[in-house]
Amino acid sequence: MRHSISHWILKMLPWGIPFLLLVLWQLFTEAGIVSSKILPAPLDVYFAAVHLMQTGDLPHHVWVSLWRALIGFLIGGSLGFVLGLFNGLFRKAEMLLDTSIQMLRNIPHLALIPLVILWFGIGEEAKVFLVSLGVLFPVYLNTFHGIKSVDRGLIEMGRMYGLKGFALFCHIIFPGALSSILVGVRFSLGIMWITLIVAETISATSGIGYMAMNAREFMQMDVIVLSILLYALLGKLSDVIARFLERRWLKWHPSYERNS
């Protein structure tokens, strides 16, 4: 019994500081030390969330943002993955493409916003394009690097035992590059949310960023804070998913091994 309680406490430990901050925040605003014009009380934010849930605005905006993030991630991520794969596997592709990709990579993709608005207007394409572009490079770099750094000895051994072509890729090259690819995925998930926040804040008619900007017009502090918290939650959620995939696919790796 005592064991399970201490286990439970240990599991809750990462949430200790956020919870403490939340309690302090509520106390400070209730006591009037912090004006509700500067920062609304957590409970007010909660009520705003409940209200927006009832009107259906909140699910709508969250869904729109989530959809943009996912589509952009899928397009940019698969492009980066395929490019990284080709350049990592074939020397000629690397010679042809790598220099150009490295040049493009060094342009901050958010600097393209004015251009993108002129190209696509403020529709969905603009956001999806920006997210794809932001996500592409971390996935590309890490896939490329992962494939380049697969142990040559293992590839040689595989060839010795009759593996070649696709079988060699499946059994040796891809699993060898996987941990590096997943680092790229995790990194790009962060960039995905940042890009989306900026893009939605500047030009949008829906989505979490729009919800925040709209609330600013009407001085709805609680909705603004709610939007920020939503981004934090969604960011955390994608990180949890990425870590779950790492644990699942890299369970052979000593550093992901679970204590059993």
Add this chain to the structure above:
Amino acid sequence: MNKNDQEIHLELLNLQKSFAEVNVLNMLNMNIHKGEFIAIVGKSGCGKSTLLRLLSGLEKPSAGEIVMEGKPLAGLNRQACIMFQDGRLLPWKRVLHNVGLGLKGDHQEEAMEVLRHVGLENKSYEWPSRLSGGQKQRVALARALIHKPSLLLLDEPLGALDALTRLEMQSLIEEIWAHRRFTALLVTHDVEEAVALADRVIVLQDGKIAQEIKVSLPRPRGRDRAAFASIVNRILKQIIGAPKPVSGIWNEGPEYASHSVPRIGISSAE
């Protein structure tokens, strides 16, 4: 001791390999009989690992050729398996699937069977990272054996193991070799290991065969016997070179060798 003694398995004809104008192997000629156990010793850089890589087909000779069972070798040698110093197990495959690598269809039963031969049937579902150095090499050995090679190439497979594990692995390799009758080529730094296992010990020096010694002691070979020690000393003398008579101390070959090469001490601890 081998009934196929006369049948030639491998022929090296004027074999030559150079990297960037440097001759690593120089006009090598040698016959290897079927089922023979050959050990190749020599200082590092004498070309012994290169010879194994040529035999496995991982490298092409610069000149000359290798004839295997009457046919010149081209491309990867499908009848050979090679065991490296670092086991080269795939860390993302469990032991059983490492052993079955490159086999088509369901190989689980076969892999279990070979794992039993090397004494690791209870580790078949472990990740390689959980194994000790000796166990990893046993898995690598099983992975080679499952292909039923007619030629097993051993590139210092025991070099990274501790002395006791190495002795254990040596007798395992000898046992399996005696049972399966493949031709074995062992590259090693350890002269004692070479004499304990091989029918013939080849000393390579600067890419040439400097010495060739037939070892006809009965197996398993007791290392404490005088005959064993004298063969070891002869080989060491060849590798290290005739001692220069600077002072009177360094005149006698065998004593010199036994004093200066610490590995000889291992056999007394056996």
